[in-house]
Amino acid sequence: MTNSKQWSSATPGYIIFLVDQSGSMKEPYRDGKTKAEYTALVINRTINELVSTNAAGEKIKDRVFISLIGYGGKGGNSVDDLRSDYLSKFADVPLRIEKIKKKVPDGAGGLVEVEEEMPIFLEPIANGLTPMGDALAFAKQLIEGWIQKKPDNPAPIIINISDGIPYNGNQSNPTEELDKTISTANAIMSFTTNDGNPLIFNAHIGDGGKKIELAEHENELGGDEMAEVLFKISSKIPDAYKAAAMKQELNIKENSRGFVSGADPETLIKFINFGSSGGTDKK
Amino acid sequence: MNINITGFIYHKAAEDFSDCCDRYAINKENNKFSIADGVSKSFFPGIWAELLVNKYVNTAEQIDLKESEILSSLQKEWLEKVQEIVNKPEQKYFVKNHFNKGHSAAATFVGLSFLKEENGNYKWKSSALGDSFLFYIPDSIENIDEDFETKVTSLSSKKSFEFDNYPDFFESRNQNFKGEINYKEGELKTGIFYLMTDALAEWFIKEKETARQEIDSWKIQNDFETRIEELRKTTLQNDDSAILVIRIEDDNKKDIHYLNHSISSIEKLILSEESKKEQTPPAENTNPENEGEEVSNKTTEGFIQKTINILTGKF
Numbered sequence: 001m002t003n004s005k006q007w008s009s010a011t012p013g014y015i016i017f018l019v020d021q022s023g024s025m026k027e028p029y030r031d032g033k034t035k036a037e038y039t040a041l042v043i044n045r046t047i048n049e050l051v052s053t054n055a056a057g058e059k060i061k062d063r064v065f066i067s068l069i070g071y072g073g074k075g076g077n078s079v080d081d082l083r084s085d086y087l088s089k090f091a092d093v094p095l096r097i098e099k100i101k102k103k104v105p106d107g108a109g110g111l112v113e114v115e116e117e118m119p120i121f122l123e124p125i126a127n128g129l130t131p132m133g134d135a136l137a138f139a140k141q142l143i144e145g146w147i148q149k150k151p152d153n154p155a156p157i158i159i160n161i162s163d164g165i166p167y168n169g170n171q172s173n174p175t176e177e178l179d180k181t182i183s184t185a186n187a188i189m190s191f192t193t194n195d196g197n198p199l200i201f202n203a204h205i206g207d208g209g210k211k212i213e214l215a216e217h218e219n220e221l222g223g224d225e226m227a228e229v230l231f232k233i234s235s236k237i238p239d240a241y242k243a244a245a246m247k248q249e250l251n252i253k254e255n256s257r258g259f260v261s262g263a264d265p266e267t268l269i270k271f272i273n274f275g276s277s278g279g280t281d282k283k
Numbered sequence: 284m285n286i287n288i289t290g291f292i293y294h295k296a297a298e299d300f301s302d303c304c305d306r307y308a309i310n311k312e313n314n315k316f317s318i319a320d321g322v323s324k325s326f327f328p329g330i331w332a333e334l335l336v337n338k339y340v341n342t343a344e345q346i347d348l349k350e351s352e353i354l355s356s357l358q359k360e361w362l363e364k365v366q367e368i369v370n371k372p373e374q375k376y377f378v379k380n381h382f383n384k385g386h387s388a389a390a391t392f393v394g395l396s397f398l399k400e401e402n403g404n405y406k407w408k409s410s411a412l413g414d415s416f417l418f419y420i421p422d423s424i425e426n427i428d429e430d431f432e433t434k435v436t437s438l439s440s441k442k443s444f445e446f447d448n449y450p451d452f453f454e455s456r457n458q459n460f461k462g463e464i465n466y467k468e469g470e471l472k473t474g475i476f477y478l479m480t481d482a483l484a485e486w487f488i489k490e491k492e493t494a495r496q497e498i499d500s501w502k503i504q505n506d507f508e509t510r511i512e513e514l515r516k517t518t519l520q521n522d523d524s525a526i527l528v529i530r531i532e533d534d535n536k537k538d539i540h541y542l543n544h545s546i547s548s549i550e551k552l553i554l555s556e557e558s559k560k561e562q563t564p565p566a567e568n569t570n571p572e573n574e575g576e577e578v579s580n581k582t583t584e585g586f587i588q589k590t591i592n593i594l595t596g597k598f
Contacts, residue, residue: 010297010521051377056302057327058368058378065598084594097376104384114383117376138591145595 002196004240005154007063007278012086013154014065014146015276017043018135019082019122020162021073026126027163030265035163035205036124038265043068043122043161046272051091051119060088064278067142068121071135072128077168079134082122084142094119132166133180136233140188147193155195158188159275160233161268163205165226178229185233196238199258201275202230206262213267214245214256227261234259244277284405284471284539285532288316290546291507292525295323296515300552304390305480305525306332310340311541314397316527320415320480322389322452323523326381327365331388331455334360339394347410347464348392354459361388361455387456391415393438393478395529397471403537405471411439412464414450416484420495421474428492438467439484446485476529482522490518498528504547 007013025036033041047066054061067084074080083090098118106112136158143156166177189197210222214237221227234257237245245252248270260271294303304321306329317336321328334357335348346353368374369382391413397405409417419436420427427434440451440462451462477498479487487494497514501507507526515521527546534540 008297008521009295009302048377052381053324055326055377055381056304056323057329058375059302060377061298061302061323067594081590081594085597091377092375094376106385116380116383119376141591142594145591146598149595149598 001238001240003155003199003238005195007154009061009063011150011153012063012065013278014067014143014150014156016067016069016139016142016156016158017122018132018139018158018160018162019043019068019070019073020130020132020160020164021070021125022128022130022162022164023072023126024130024164025072025124029205034124034126036126038268039161039205040120040122040124042265042269042272044118044120045269046276047087047090047121048119049273050087050276054087055091060091062086062088065146066090067139069135069138070125071131073125075128077129077131077134079131079138081138090121091119094121095123096120129169130162130164130167131177132160132162133177133184134168136160136181136184136188140184143188143191143198147191147198152194154278155193156198157275158198158200159203159272160200160230161203161205161272162230165229181229182232189233189235197235199235199238199241200233201258201271202234203259203263203268203271204230204261205268206264210262211264211267212259212261213251214253214258214260216253216255216257221261224261227259230259230261231257241274241277244274247277248274250274284473284536285534286539286541287530287532288527288541288544288546289501290525290527290544291501291504292547292549292552293508293511293523295523296512296521300549300556303523303549304328304332305523306336306549307478307525307527307546308336308340309527309544309546311544313340313343314539315340315342315394316396316476316478316529317392317394318415318478318480318525318527319393320391320413320450320523320525322391322450325389326386326455327361327368328388328390330364331361331453332390335390335392335453339392345396345398345408348394348453349412349460349464351459354453358455385456387454389452389454389461391450391452391481393417395476395478397539405537405539406468407471407476408466408468409438410464410466412451412453412460412462414439414441414446414481414484416477416479416481416487417467418477418479418484418487419469419474420477421472424474426492427495431488431491436467436469437488438465440465444485444488446481450481471531473531473533475531476527478527478529480523480525482520482524483526486514486519498526501528503545504552507547 029035029038068082070080103111166181168177170176237256307318309316317339319332319335321332393411393415395409417438424434453460
């Protein structure tokens, strides 16, 4: 079965989060938060969850390497490595810690309020254009380097979160970035590793458009241009990932591709959790 | 009867003995032996596994760990040990968070006792929860490749020989245990008892006679580590691996005499490993950040290439 190799200390996995930091990400989204704020919240929660599931007491097992790549964040067509490191380094040195109060089960049927220290690894930014193609090109080089150094490791995964169509400001060729996005994504998905092809999963943060979850065919997209772009550059969900999708209660079908469009916050959280599961419904 | 015991333990590939969550224990005075496999994704599973195996072997009378008084006292002991760690000054946020959220440790367990009966003969009694296994092969069996399930006595709480990531376990907080404990007993005769954690058990069930002969060749810890590393390339899962081998031989006497035992101590292995690390000079800085200095920073491509060099150097 492809893409079935489990993350382990001996053969860590690799997740690349591509984060749209274009100007439109400052638009309101939900619960008083902007799209950028919600995206940062979900990614911070996901990495914190990875820390939690890979903790053994006081130590974090380095079962995954993470890259956070922002695009548009420094204005224009910037692409930035916000942070790349093994999980234990993320855990040991977050950007900052926020203290929040949470109610948790007390083991006797009730709830008790406890203080939780929430690590922050990514700050919300919304600034420039949408150089998604350049971001994928950057990710492509990272994946090439990874495969060369770690041929026996699980195939890498890219999770791309965006609210808009790729655009680099070139008005004489407005589809230039779009074309680059599609060709680069296809190149990445055709790399071969001992564990199968690298996977690209895409989340389009909605503006109230039709919600589309793990579609099988383009005709399910209702003519949504952004959805069509992301559908084209999304990997078919391998069998090894289907249990994880079901665990997150996502609408998984036989030939589903790894993308959601018009994603509401709940779907976004479930989708990111699924994408970063390492392909296993781990206990 | 003469009894010889060997015991070996090894961590997962690319980890350390301090990461290993398998534990075993023996107590010759009590004629008791036990093995436990801490679930690595749980909270301080090594401490929990240690408490389970030691409680079983160091209690002279027969006990069942599922008895609420026994389990509660073990849970209290675990909590005290973990609380001490959590309360250390400058403790990391994720340790405190996990403790405050009520995270617990989980571990499988197998226990084996030899009991003297009124007629002077001995019987064995065993209990198991989870996917650690007890196997018993009497001396009369020469080859276990055929009719394995008939020739080999086996015990775990698994309903079949299919292994997954969801074993039954004893838990250090909240619910007492998951699954149903299984029991077996019999007359103590010459032969070999094996107590193994799941990776070795799965391999043993699959490889049968080849595995039995392989185990026979393990005389010292180094043999074990070398062979486990080899076997992981083919037939053995990459997981913590622990085994106790208890050989019963006839000396024409009814009473039990312990002869040789060679049992690796996880505490000594951890100390030895830490000592080696202290003596090993730090690796040279191979951070390609310095290599990137040669690449022009004046162009975007140069900057990107430098960044790629740095990042791939971290892999």
